[in-house]
Amino acid sequence: QVQLVESGGGWVQAGGSLRLSCQASGFIFRMNAMGWYRQAPGKQRELVAGIRSGDITDYADSVKGRFTISRGNRKNTVYLQMNTLKPEDTAVYYCNADLGATSYWGQGTQVTVSS
Numbered sequence: 001q002v003q004l005v006e007s008g009g010g011w012v013q014a015g016g017s018l019r020l021s022c023q024a025s026g027f028i029f030r031m032n033a034m035g036w037y038r039q040a041p042g043k044q045r046e047l048v049a050g051i052r053s054g055d056i057t058d059y060a061d062s063v064k065g066r067f068t069i070s071r072g073n074r075k076n077t078v079y080l081q082m083n084t085l086k087p088e089d090t091a092v093y094y095c096n097a098d099l100g101a102t103s104y105w106g107q108g109t110q111v112t113v114s115s
Contacts, residue, residue: 002026002104004095009109012085020080022095022106029076033098036080038091085113
């Protein structure tokens with residue numbers, strides 16, 4: 001059974017940092033693409049950052065240079081380091097595992113950035 005459990009969200013002032021973690025289980029972690037998405041109130045869910053085979057990373061333009069995605073294969077965990085946070089980064093952040101035929105989601109973790 002595939003499970004994704006996020007942690008690390010919270011409240012922070014603008015300019016601050018947070019690190020999100022996503023603990024994965026139930027599949028071969030190192031062989032699959034993982035991603036972080038976010039959804040703000042009244043907006044569609046959007047890709048923030050992704051990491052795939054060979055540790056190739058992709059970022060939304062709005063977070064390039066501020067956010068870093070990484071993975072710890074021994075711990076089956078994917079991380080999102082978020083620096084220089086802005087109020088517009090406020091959203092629920094979701095971990096995603098792309099297993100080809102099926103995509104799985106975590107329950108989400110709230111990130112709130114105050115100005």
